[in-house]
Amino acid sequence: MKTTPCEAANKYSHPYTPYQIQNELMDAIYDTIDKNYKVGIFESPTGTGKTLSIICSSMTWLRDYKRKNNFDNNQIKDRTAEEEEVREEEDEEEDSDDEPEWVKQAYKSSVLSRSKNRIKDYEVYLDTLEEEYKSNIHSGYKLKDDTRRKRIKLKSKEFQDEDFLPLDYYSDSEQNSTNSANDKIQEEVYQLMKKVDGSSKSKEVEMVNECPVNIYYSSRTHSQLNQFSHQLRLTTFKSSFDELTERTKYLPLASRKHLCINESIRNLSKNDSAINDACIDLQKTKDGCKFLPRADDPLSKKFSDLNFTEIHDIEELEEMGNSLKVCPYYSIRKGLEITEIISLPYQMLFQDSTRNILNLNIKDSIIIIDEAHNILDVLSSLYSVSISIDDLERVIKSLKFYTNRFLKRLNSGNRINLLKLIKLCQLVVKFIQESQKSNKVKLGEEISIEDIFGKSTGDMFNIHKIEAFLSKSKIAYKIESYLEKNHDEFTSSSSNPLLFKIIKFLKTLSNPVNEGKFFWDENNSKTCINYMLLDPSGIFKEIVREARCVLLCGGTMEPVSDYLNYLFPYVPKNEIKTYSCGHIVPPENLKVFRVSNHEGSELSFSFDKRENVNMIINLGLMIIKIASQVPHGMVVFFPSYKYLNRVLEVWKSQQNIFKILSSKKRILQEPQDSSKVEQILNEYTKAIKEEKFGAVLFSVVGGKMSEGINFSDELARAVVMVGLPFPNAYSGEIIAKRKFIESSTLRNGGSQSDANINSRNFYENICMRAVNQSIGRSIRHINDYSVIYLIDSRYESLRIQNKLSGWVRERLDNKLLTCNDILQETKEFFNSKLVSRLN
Structure with a gap:
């Protein structure tokens, strides 16, 4: 059934001969983007080639958009809308004629030529880089510049007690107030040095993406994102310029769990939060992480460029990082500015804090959420947490054990805040027990924060400061990893260790979103306090507002009414397009x-x-x-x-x-x-x-x-x-x-x-x-x-x-x-x- 690109010369550059319903689905997606719908909801049953249809329609639209708006002779944007408006007002005031046509054409020709040369030069550079990498990969990759790195043989590490101690923690009031000012000065000096060094030092070809629109593709699991990469690899799209060949600039983002190549971190825990904390903590140490790219590191830039030589999945990025001995998690981001299409898991897209950390700019972008039938549940779970008395008592026991074990080796900041955390957990346990005795526990009944701490000294604790301590000190993974390696009776079989669960609960106590509520629940016959995001529309609203359009795609999206009522209630109905694809089977x-x-x-x-x-x-x-x-x-x-x-x-x-x-x-x-x-x-x-x-x-x-x-x-x-x-x-x-x-x-x-x-x-x-x-x-x-x-x-x-x-x-x-x-x-x-x- 597979055809060559010539045989498959269709509107959407589909690598196969598309079925009629696939053409209809691609038409519907293209029209949704092109006709400025804010939201599109698409149901396409499994087996109908949904992923390829999504890729082909959205990428075809993007390349068409580039030709029409960025690179087309007749419509090139040589000024922003604001500049055009100012110029028109000046023309009216001066009552002058427009610039001669030959001047405008010469300017446009100059812009076109520059853009073409950039693309052409970068594609040639990628050809050379790809050939160089493949020819050296078997013997160990070596750079042609002076920043070569020796291959490092990883050794299994014997953990000592010192490995489980946190760095000394100081509250904001205890820190020297000049630190932040000095940091700011150092950053400014670094940026100046970077500009001075950059002009003479960097010889790599720089690619500039002048298009304001990116495509973000998000799905739930790692395997689904890899499947997307493999489907994208089948495609070739018409270039931004007809006479050029242009690769699809694709960047797969993933968590440290999938992209970290430092075995000492990866072996520490299977939990995402623990791996994140361990990575950040390692960077603060004297030696740091040997794979972390330095500022303006040519090796990191090479990694980013190598990613664009062809379509890579997440496993291949890990292999490339191991070969070059540079961190894929940080290096991959070097290519964000020139990327056309980015894939990422739900968590990275849906949480604004994560988007900010990764510097993901979703403004005017096309957001594609695949397997979207579970989006309401995912949004709710990201901002929801449930704790029981059993959870709290196990955490209290483990915190006491760790604190007693390392009491004399913890500085006062760590020691005091750990004791406050224990006390806080004890107060929540007491609240649950007293509520049970007085028959106040009613499933689904709302609980206010004042109810929890109203009759105790808990309100004297600054929950924000305790939460800040846990976030800044990264002590949770130290405690969890120590208990996991030395005392199995304290550890949980869950992929989400209890201490991280308690931290999430404290964050909701210190900063609950308006759309969420605390309420009573029961799990395995144990009374729980649940915090649940009841209205996901508020959390999702920023994504919808910033994006050019948001597409929800899935094999089973019915009933659609829940998405309209609980995810997009603020979007006018005439800005939402729904489409249900028939099945390909007769x-x-x-x-x-x-x-x-x-x-x-x-x-x-x-x-x-x-x-x-x-x-x-x-x-x-x-x-x-x-x-x-x-x-x-x-x-x-x-x-x-x-x-x-x-x-x-x-x-x-x-x-x-x-x-x-x-x-x-x-x-x-x-x-x-x-x-x-x-x-x-x-x-x-x-x-x-x-x-x-x-x-x-x-x-x-x-x-x-x-x-x-x-x-x-x-x-x-x-x-x-x-x-x-x-x-x-x-x-x-x-x-x-x-x-x-x-x-x-x-x-x-x-x-x-x-x-x-x-x-x-x-x-x-x-x-x-x-x-x-x-x-x-x-x-x-x-x-x-x-x-x-x-x-x-x-x-x-x-x-x-x-x-x-x-x-x-x-x-x-x-x-x-x-x-x-x-x-x-x-x-x-x-x-x-x-x-x-x-x-």
Whole structure:
């Protein structure tokens, strides 16, 4: 199917011959950017080439924009809008004629020539640099200038107690007030020296990006960002000048966890926060980090330029950094100013503090958020935290142990603030205990900061100063790493160590955002204080305001109403474009059935009915019948691990259901332990290939296999959705969120009826997004085929049906079918596929 660039000479420089729906999606994205929509929401099912369509449409628009606005003879911007306005006023005052046409043309020609030469010279320079690097890579990369670095053999380090001591901490009032002034003078001197040295010292070709627009592509996981890099590598786009060849200037950003090459830091912890703190702390030491680039380091500049020689993924940047012995995390940023398209994880884009640290300028940029179905949850989790008494007591115990161990070796600033932190945690524990005794703990009920410290001396502590101490001293990773290496009983198996969790909680106490609230919740039967971002629109508003446009893209974006109501309520409806792409598979390759009953017995798995043993038995009998008709692999999704285990328990004890199903297909179950997922998937794949009747995989909505797993072809000839996976309506988080929605509706002039409808829709939408995500596993490419079974009488509701993804909804069989009808149509469907394969 792949074609050469000449054969694929299409509008968007797509590396393949695009399908019609891919052209339609690319048209929709291009128009959204070009026609100044502020927001675009795009749904494109998995298997429709979504990532390539995003790349081709956005990069084509950017190159078109450059030609029209920056480099085109007729429209070149030789003045800013303000300069033009001033010039027009001066012309009117002087009543003078415009400059002669030949003068303007000569000026434009000069600008064009300069821009062309810059691009041409830089491309030639990259050719030379790429050749030089590849020819030396096997023997160790060496520079042609005088800043060569010797290859350093890393040695495993034996940790001593001194390695776990923080630097001496002084509060702002304790520091010499002249320090900041001296630092400022030193910085000014450095900048002057930099200018003097730069003119004679730097001989590298400098590239200048005159275009004010960049593309930012953001996704949730490291693997998704790497996949984007690989897709981008397939493309070649028309140059800013027709007669030139121009590489795509792409820069992949990632955290220190993925780009740090200092083994002493990487081996310290798997936690992002700990690695960040360890890196910054190391830089403050006498020797510093041997890989950290110096000011105006040619090696760092070379690294940045090498990145542009071709499209690199994050792993390749790490390899390049190891080869050159220079830090990829810091060096990669040297190329920010000339980059066309930047990829980065959600956290780097969504937090303004991180954008400022990285110097990311999103003004007038195109922001593309992929896998955006979970953006509301991601935004909420970034600014939310939950702590229990158990968490606090474990932290208190570990802090006391560390403080006693190093008491005589800590300076007064560290010692006093650690004692204050212990006291603060004790006060929160006391507040929870007293609230429990007085029966004031009500799930979802709001808690004010005054409630926590109102009857204690806690308000005498300056929480801002304690939080500043933790941020500046970077002591958290020292404590965590010491306890991890010496005292396992204090450490947590979580990827987010408790001490960092407490720091996050203190930050919310010291600086809670207006859109967030503290409230009571429960986790594993333990009372918790939750802080949750209830209104993400305020946090996201700055991104929308700064960007030229924001595109949300995903395989399952329905229901769209939540994004409109809770993420973009301030954006006029005429500035938002929504587009749902059809599926590439022909209609005859996908069937969708609603299963409301079995042999006249209703199947309704609502919370108050799903424990009914007879209904669980009827579910098993129906799945046995489906398994008898479906060849190869079949994936069955349940609302939760708890309910899946309950169903299997009934099937094993009643009417031999489990045994009969086992005779139809080999049964495998999704593990709760993520480390065992790959093993189960391998067993499932092997069973489908080797077992006569294939296999059935019992999975959980929102679990390890409902997102990101590729169940293509024989791995999922059928997907069965059991019930509607509503979240726990009685959890503090859901109660608090629904209360917030209802109060916001009333505050904005709505009625109580409106408030109830909005609250119900929010609750249903969480469920339906999860349904859409899970059943999206069924079809993965144009030649794939599958059957989807929605088992629950509530799928008969038009309100629920309207919240299914468009490509599912349009294939939903609207006839009222009996179980026998459904099974007969299933048999005919797979028989037709067998006949077509034989032909």
